[in-house]
Amino acid sequence: MSVSPSPLTSSAIVTKLRAAGCVFAEDEAKLILSTAGTPSDLAAMVDRRVAGLPLEHVLGWAEFCGLRVAVDREVFVPRRRTEFLVRQAVTRARPGAVVVDLCCGSGAVGVALAAALGPVELYAADIDAAAVACARRNVGAVGGRVYEGDLFGALPVALRGRIEVLAANVPYVPTEEVGLLPSEAREHEPLVALDGGADGLDVLRRVAADAPRWLAPGGCLLVETSERQAPLAVEAFSGSGLSTTLAVSEELYATVVIGTRLSGLSA
Missing domain, CATH: 3.40.50.150 (Vaccinia Virus protein VP39)
Structure with a gap:
């Protein structure tokens, strides 16, 4: 019988993101944790960010003028x-x-x-x-x-x-x-x-x-x-x-x- 992997902790995510060169690793970890729906989603999102995908593409949204705007992959991220x-x-x-x-x-x-x-x-x-x-x-x-x-x-x-x-x-x-x-x-x-x-x-x-x-x-x-x-x-x-x-x-x-x-x- 297979055992589901333990969910990533906040500190483990920060460590992974920091090792990948993410300057604001703590802030990014909070956003990813708040957006992921399941432990498997969380792991996949962290992996995509570590691989270099823009944070907004990982989350599926960007904050702009105080709004949460949907941003799909391969779409320009609002600055x-x-x-x-x-x-x-x-x-x-x-x-x-x-x-x-x-x-x-x-x-x-x-x-x-x-x-x-x-x-x-x-x-x-x-x-x-x-x-x-x-x-x-x-x-x-x-x-x-x-x-x-x-x-x-x-x-x-x-x-x-x-x-x-x-x-x-x-x-x-x-x-x-x-x-x-x-x-x-x-x-x-x-x-x-x-x-x-x-x-x-x-x-x-x-x-x-x-x-x-x-x-x-x-x-x-x-x-x-x-x-x-x-x-x-x-x-x-x-x-x-x-x-x-x-x-x-x-x-x-x-x-x-x-x-x-x-x-x-x-x-």
């Missing part, structure tokens, strides 16, 4: 710095606004905006099928809709000229620097969510070029980028006719370019 983009968007929006989360990944940004603003008309889109499937769980839970496709091509044409808040967490890592990312990102997140082209701004430029046709008068586009890329990103926004400002958080090491469609700009 804490992107909470700054959400905060900037909230100050420029109103309850009931038409909100679009473009390059949505798990849909974390859109869900956070809906939670902060109250009822909104929420849409999200991503080119990656796994991300869309995950986002439909998150965004659908708050009454939003998710579409699969390439940027604005995925959205209903009826949204043209109606979007009041357009949040686009585009990929912005230069192609040659993708290999320098932590292994958790390189090996477990989709390349399409990371690689922004030669200078990291290929997708940003495409979004900025088309945004004026989709934004409502006074509507705004918000895109995260790096401090180094900010001048060229601002240039791309301004070149499309958007009134452009830059917001920076030293605390979160976050840079957000914000472009507003002027009332007289034709869509």
Whole structure:
């Protein structure tokens, strides 16, 4: 007769995680213990984390803006710095606004905006099928809709000229620097969510070029980028006719370019 293995203790999990290089082993152990449903689930989760799977993929969720957002394996994990983009968007929006989360990944940004603003008309889109499937769980839970496709091509044409808040967490890592990312990102997140082209701004430029046709008068586009890329990103926004400002958080090491469609700009 086989005997079930004894459940892993908290201290044993911490030891395993620390040996695997997890800097916050104690915190991660608590999260894994609180999420695992059975001893076998617990052992499997610890093994996956020790093998290098991102903690959020192990747990099946990520904390973002105080919310628990589902994150499936091979889906981009929302970063804490992107909470700054959400905060900037909230100050420029109103309850009931038409909100679009473009390059949505798990849909974390859109869900956070809906939670902060109250009822909104929420849409999200991503080119990656796994991300869309995950986002439909998150965004659908708050009454939003998710579409699969390439940027604005995925959205209903009826949204043209109606979007009041357009949040686009585009990929912005230069192609040659993708290999320098932590292994958790390189090996477990989709390349399409990371690689922004030669200078990291290929997708940003495409979004900025088309945004004026989709934004409502006074509507705004918000895109995260790096401090180094900010001048060229601002240039791309301004070149499309958007009134452009830059917001920076030293605390979160976050840079957000914000472009507003002027009332007289034709869509």
